[in-house]
Amino acid sequence: MNRILLFLVSVLLLTACSNKFSKIFKSKDYEYKHKMADKYYEQKNYNYAQQLFEDIFPYIKGTTGYEDAYYKFAYSYYNQGDYLNAENFFKSFVENFPVSPKGEECDFMRAYCYFKQSPKIDLDQTNTNKTIGLMQTFINTHPSSAKSKEAASIIEKCREKLEAKEYRSAELYYNLDFYKAAAIAFGNVSDNFPDSKKADVYKLQVIKSYFKYAGMSSEQKQIERYEKVVAECADFAERFNDSKYLEEVAKYKTQSNNFLKNLKK
Numbered sequence: 001m002n003r004i005l006l007f008l009v010s011v012l013l014l015t016a017c018s019n020k021f022s023k024i025f026k027s028k029d030y031e032y033k034h035k036m037a038d039k040y041y042e043q044k045n046y047n048y049a050q051q052l053f054e055d056i057f058p059y060i061k062g063t064t065g066y067e068d069a070y071y072k073f074a075y076s077y078y079n080q081g082d083y084l085n086a087e088n089f090f091k092s093f094v095e096n097f098p099v100s101p102k103g104e105e106c107d108f109m110r111a112y113c114y115f116k117q118s119p120k121i122d123l124d125q126t127n128t129n130k131t132i133g134l135m136q137t138f139i140n141t142h143p144s145s146a147k148s149k150e151a152a153s154i155i156e157k158c159r160e161k162l163e164a165k166e167y168r169s170a171e172l173y174y175n176l177d178f179y180k181a182a183a184i185a186f187g188n189v190s191d192n193f194p195d196s197k198k199a200d201v202y203k204l205q206v207i208k209s210y211f212k213y214a215g216m217s218s219e220q221k222q223i224e225r226y227e228k229v230v231a232e233c234a235d236f237a238e239r240f241n242d243s244k245y246l247e248e249v250a251k252y253k254t255q256s257n258n259f260l261k262n263l264k265k
Helices: 002-026 030-042 046-060 066-079 083-096 103-116 126-141 148-175 179-192 199-215 219-239 246-263
Strands: none
Touching: 002 030, 002 046, 030 046, 030 066, 046 066, 066 083, 066 103, 083 103, 103 126, 103 148, 126 148, 148 179, 148 199, 179 199, 199 219, 199 246, 219 246
C-alpha cells in the first residue's frame, strides 16, 4: 500500500512540475523566463533549463546575458549526456565569443565531448582519433592552460585504446592461423606505438608469426621465409637489447638457422 501511495504522490509532483514549466514556457515575459532558466540550471534540472535558454535566445542575443546563457545551454546538453549536441554548442560558443574568458574551458570541453563518445575497443574509433587531434590542438593553442596536463593524459588513454584495438586485430589473425597477416599486423602495432611498454612483445609476436608462416610454407619458399625470421630476430636484439624476451628470440633465431642449414644442403 505504501508503495502505491508513494507512486501516486510522485506522479502528482511530476504533473505539478510539468504544469508549472508549461506555464513558464508559454510566458511572453522573457526576462522572467531567463531567470527561471537560470534557476532550473542551478537546480540541475537541465532539460527544462535547456528548453528555456533555447527559447529566449532570439530575444537576448547581443545582450550582456547572452554569453552566460549560451555557456549554460551547452552544459545543459553535456549534463544530460547528450555529448553530440554539447560538442557542437561548445564549438559554437568559442566561435561566437572568441574573447570570452570561458573560451579556453569550452575549447577543452569540445574535445572532452568526443572523449566521452569514445566507444569500446572493438568498435569504430573515429571519436577516439578525433579526441586525440582536438586535445593536441588544445595543448598547442593553450600551452599554459591548467587543463593541458589533463589533455595530455586523455591523449595517452586514447592511444592506449587504439593500441589495444590494433593488437586484438593482430592477435585474431594469429589465432586463426593467418600468420603472414598476423606478422604484418603485429609489425604495424610495433611501428605505430614505438614508445609502448609492450613494444618488445609486439616484435616478439612478429617473429613467432613469421616462424610459423615459414614452417607451414612449401620447401622452395622456406629459405626466404626463415631468413626473414633471422632478420627480425637481429632487429629485435638491436632495438630491445635489455628485453626479458631476448633468450626466447635467440631460440627462434637458432632454430631458423638450423632449418636453413638443412634446406641449403
